[in-house]
Amino acid sequence: MELQENGSSVVESSATLYALPGLRTFVREVLASNGVAAGDAATVADRMLEADARGVPSHGITRLPPYLDRVRAGGYNLDAKVRIVRESPVSALVDGDNGFGQVVMTYAADLAARKAAASGLAWVGVRNSNHAGAGGVYAARALEHDLIGLYGAIGNANHMAPWGGVSPLLSTNPLAVAIPAGRQPPVVLDMATTVVSFGRLKLAAQRGESIPDTWVMDLAGAPVTDPAEAMHGLLMPIGGYKGYGLNLVIGMLAGTLNGAAFGSETIDFNHDHVTPTNTGNMILMVRPDLFRSLEEFKASADERIRELRESRPVDPGRPVRTPGDALESRSRRSREHGVPIEPATAARLAALGAAHGIELPAPVDATPAHTDLEGGRS
Structure with a gap:
């Protein structure tokens, strides 16, 4: 199997294919x-x-069992009332009432899109949420409205130390x-501010793979290659x-600004299934026509994207x-x-x-699948 520290790679895995509707x-x-x-x-x-479907299995259906652990322990508010607690024409602070992160962030992203469509731009902050999954899913909701989207979040466990230290005070804090x-594919960057996500470590451990010595260090600062x-x-x-500086900035904007947990306040949802995580997020959406016409912007974006994609590669x-x-x-391939x-x-x-009398759908293909993996996330 091929693993890369950055970028994307298509890897041969033992995974089999399951139809999306059944899942x-x-x-x-x-x-x-x-x-x-x-x-x-x-x-x-x-x-x-x-x-x-986007090729981010670390934030997909594999998260269902740990989410249910938290549901059963009472860690989620199953009757959460997501609400706006502060608002202006170009901003809002959303309180998730300890509901599912996916529900809270979908609300926040759609609110940002409506405000940006009306006012040109909108910044929506979130507090009292939970793990929301892949950040690119929410930033990309801006594309449905021809908007630019920027998303940041506090990770739900501290797996990183400040630069020069060994105290786990920082999370993956994705961006x-x-x-x-226009005709070219949109640019959608989705990355953790750590070299890889903690989810990638879990996948490597499940597959019995060694990891590069640039991903993780032990508490003495020495590199680690055993995923376990x-x-x-x-x-x-x-x-x-x-990267440490970028991580800190995202933490301040997605956490501290909103009154959400950051630093030593962060709850490790992998081990604590009861305490509210007070997860923080932020999403900014902007209408390109604040600066130039949408058609001109898309045409110029196409030129630059095409220039990069058609440039000479190291490996043909x-x-x-x-x-x-x-x-x-x-x-499309996933669908x-x-x-x-x-x-x-x-x-x-x-x-x-x-355990609930619900049958997992049978795979549609029993042969090994090629898995298209992208770079690290939260």
Whole structure:
């Protein structure tokens, strides 16, 4: 199997393909059987499976079992009332009332889109939310309205230390940006500010893979290559001290500005299923025609994206790509042929469903699937 520290790579895995409609029904039914309202269950299922369809399995259906652990422990408010607590024509502070992160962030992103369409731009902050999944899913909602979207979030466990230290005070604090184009694919950047996400470590551990020595260090500052050992180590920031600085800025804007948890206040939702996480998020949406006509902007964006994608590659067999340029084809392939799920994850999901009398759909293809993996996230 091929693993890359950055960028994307198509890897051969033992995963098999499952049809999206069947998985969506499965997730909704399992959540509903645990007391989650039908509308919320549908939103959570949609956002999770969008991540799988986009090639972000670490934030897809594999998250269902830990989410249910939190539901059963009473860590979510299943009757959450998402509400606006502060508002202006170009801003809002949203309180998630400890509801599902996917539900809260869908509300916040759609609110930002409406405000930006009316006022030209909008910044929406979120507090009292929970893990919301892949950030690119929310930034990309701006594209449906020909808007630019920028998303930041506090991760739900501290896996990184400040630069020069070994105290786990920082999370993966992801950043996602979506920029529309015309005929070329939009630019959709979705990345953690750590070299990889904690979810990628979990996948590596499940697959028995070693990891590069630039991903994780132990509490003494020495590099780690065993993913099982890495689960107890510290993730490294992208770009050294620069990644640390970016991580800190996102934490201040998505957490501190909103009155959400950051630093030592962060709750590790992997081990604490009861305490409200007070997760913070922020999303900014901007109308390009504040600066030039939408048509001119899209035409210029196309020129620049085409210039990059058609530039001379190091390896002729691996053309230069732009962030997210394979999203449309990957999503279409997922809709047509299904999404890949690892055997260990499928077994966990099947057992979870069986406990509630709900059957996991059979795979549509029993042959190993190619998994298109992107760079690290939260």
